[in-house]
Amino acid sequence: MILVFGKTGQVATELQRQGHVTALGRDAADLSDPQACAAVIADLKPSVVINAAAYTAVDKAEEEEALAQRINAASPGAMAGACAHLDIPFLHVSTDYVFDGTGQRAWIETDPVAPQNAYGRTKLAGEEAIRASGARHIILRTAWVFSAHGANFVKTMLRLSETRDALSVVEDQVGGPTPAADIAATLLTLADAMCDGATGGTYHYAGEPHTSWAGFARAIFEQAGRDVTVTGIPSAEYPTPATRPLNSRLDCAKLATDFGITPADWQGGLSRVLKELTSETK
Template identity: 65%
Template structure:
C-alpha cells in the first residue's frame, strides 16, 4: 500500500483514481501538525509515501509565511524522518517556483535555486528538510498544474471565456502546463520503483510540453473549448500580484525519462481530455 498525504487536491484526486493508494485528508493528517503526519506513517507502515498536499495560496503566503513554512517545510521534514526510520521511500511534489525565473533556458534539477517569495521559500525549505532526513526520496518539481478538479487556470479561463468577448492574459511568463493526471502517474511509478529498490533517489522535473506562455495556454483552451473569446497579450507588470512570479518556468525533464522512464506529457492532448471530462460532468 502507498500512503498519500492529500485527498481533495488535483494530484491527490488523480492518485485516488489510479488506485492502490490510501488517501489521507486533513481530517486524518493535518499538515499544520507535522508530528501528526509522522504518526500517521508509523501507524500505517506503508511500502511508500507520496506527499501530494501543500499550502498553495501563493499570494496569501506573503502574510502567512509561518503557516506556509509549517505545512510546506516542517511537515514534509517530519514525513521524511518517519520514512527514514521505517526504511521506506518518500515521493514529494515540489514546484518550479524554487527558481528565480531568470534567463530563457530550461532549468535542470541541479541548477541553483533562488526563491522570489514566501511560498517559494517554504517549498525550498521542504526540499532541504527531506534531503537532510536521509530518507530514500524523490522530489518531483512541476509547474502550472491543471485538471478537471479544484481551482486552476483552465477552469478559470473557461468560466471567464464563456461570458466575455476578450481577456488580457500575461504573455511574458513561460513554462509548461502540467496535467495532474501525469503528475499522479509519475508519483505512483517513482514510489513503486523506489520501494522495489529500483530507480534513483534525487530531485527531478516534470512539466508538460511544449513550453508556452499563460496567454498561449489560454488561447489553446479557448480554441479547444470552441469559445470565441479573444486573448490579448499583456506583460506581467500590467497584472501585479502580492507575490512575485518567475518569468522563466521552463524545466528540463530529461533525467526523469532517463532514470524512471517517464516521458514529458503533451499538455494539449491532456487538455482535450480534461475538457471532455468537464463537459460530461
C-alpha cells in the same frame, strides 16, 4: 500500501483515481502539525508515502509564511524522518518556484535555487528538510498544474469566457502546463521503482511544448470552441502580491534518462480535461 497525504487536491484526486492508495484528508492528517503527520506514518507503516498536499495559495503565503512553512517544510521534513526510521521511500511534489525565474533556458535539477516569493521559500525549505532526513526519496518538481478538479487556470479561463469575449492574459511568463493526471501516473511509476530499490533524488516533470499563459489561454478556448480574443500583456500590467517567475520551463531529460518517463503532452491532457468537464455539465 501507498499512503498519500492529500485528498482533495488536483494530484491527490488523480492518485486516488489511478491507483490503490490510502489518501488522508485534513481530518486524518493535519498538515500544520508535523508530528501528527509523522505519527500517522509510524502507525500505518505503509510501503511508500507520497506527499501530494501543500499550502499552494501563492499570494496569501506572503501574509502567512509561517503557516506555509509548517505545511510545506516542517511537515514534509517530519514525514521524511518517519519514512527514514521505517526505511520506506518518500515521494514529494515540489515546484519550479524554487528558482529565480530568470533567463529562457529550461531549468535543470542542479541549477542554483533562489526563490522570489514566500511560497517558493517554503517549498525550497521542504526540499532541504527531506534531503536532510536520510530517507530514500524523490522530489518531483512540476509547474502549471491543471485538471478537471479544484482551482486552476483552465477552469478559471472557462468560467471567465462564460461572460466575456475578450481577455488580457500575461504573455511574458513561460512554462509547461502539466496535467495532474500525468503527474499522478508519474508518481505511481516512481513509487514502484523506489520500492524496487531505485536510488531516487530530485527530478523535473512538466508539460511540453513550452508556452505563455496567454498561449495556454488561446489553446483552451480553441479546443473548447469558445470565441474569446486573448490579448497578451506583460506581468507589470497584472501585479500580484507575490512575484511570479517569468521562466517556469523545466528540463525533464533526467527523468527520461533514469526512468523512461517523458514530458507530459499538455495539449492532449487539455483535451481530456475539457471532455471530462463537458461530461460533468451534461
